[in-house]
Amino acid sequence: MAGRILVVDDEKHIVKGIRFSLEQDDMEVDCAYDGEEGLAKAKENEYDVILLDLMLPKLDGFSVCQQIREFSDVPIIMLTAKGEDMDKILGLEYGADDYVTKPFNILEVKARIKAIIRRSSRPRQAKKAESQVTTGNLTLDSESRRVFISGKEINLTAREFDVLELLAFHPNKVYSREQLLKLVWGNDYPGDERTVDVHIRRLREKIETRPSEPEYVHTKWGVGYYFQA
Secondary structure, three states: OOOEEEEEOOOHHHHHHHHHHHHHOOOEEEEEOOHHHHHHHHHHOOOOEEEEEOOOOOOOHHHHHHHHOOOOOOOEEEEEOOOOHHHHHHHHHOOOOEEEEOOOOHHHHHHHHHHHHHHHHOOOOOOOOOOEEEEOOEEEEOOOOEEEEOOEEEOOOHHHHHHHHHHHOOOOOOEOHHHHHHHHHOOOOOOOOHHHHHHHHHHHHHHOOOOOOOOOEEEEOOOEEEEOO
């Protein structure tokens, strides 16, 4: 399961350790040591996953993540030395797909990278004959992986699209957080179920006119989430 990874971190000993470990698994690794260099490499190359430190010289990780999201939906894992939940959640709010708190176990980082690559390379599940779902003002196109609200394209990350696609092609079916985590992130994903809540909230902010009173993605209290057709 070789992949191309970009590691952006100003702590060179950490970068060296990550690079060595990933290359042992035949992954191709590019490195950057400040935010501007990381952003430039993300623009110039195609990556399967980007590991992005929060505290960087020149341009911090949040800014880099936000700017990458303007042109790419490449999966981003934030690396942060801070342990507060708000920092973790904020990393996701800026468009990251996952986070790992320093100090981390390299095996955990590798497991998350492999889960993301496995999910991305997995043959797409058989869907209904049609490749589009249209409900109200929302149109989702599976082939082009694009979403439109009233004809205007909405910029979703890869994970946001995967969540919406799963729910939209199975309208009114309630999925628990655990089910969504397994189906979208993969069975071997070691992350937290709260990641699902963050992605659902961010998705609503993008596709709903009133996120607190959703038209499309609803909550079944105590159970999970569903798409109302």
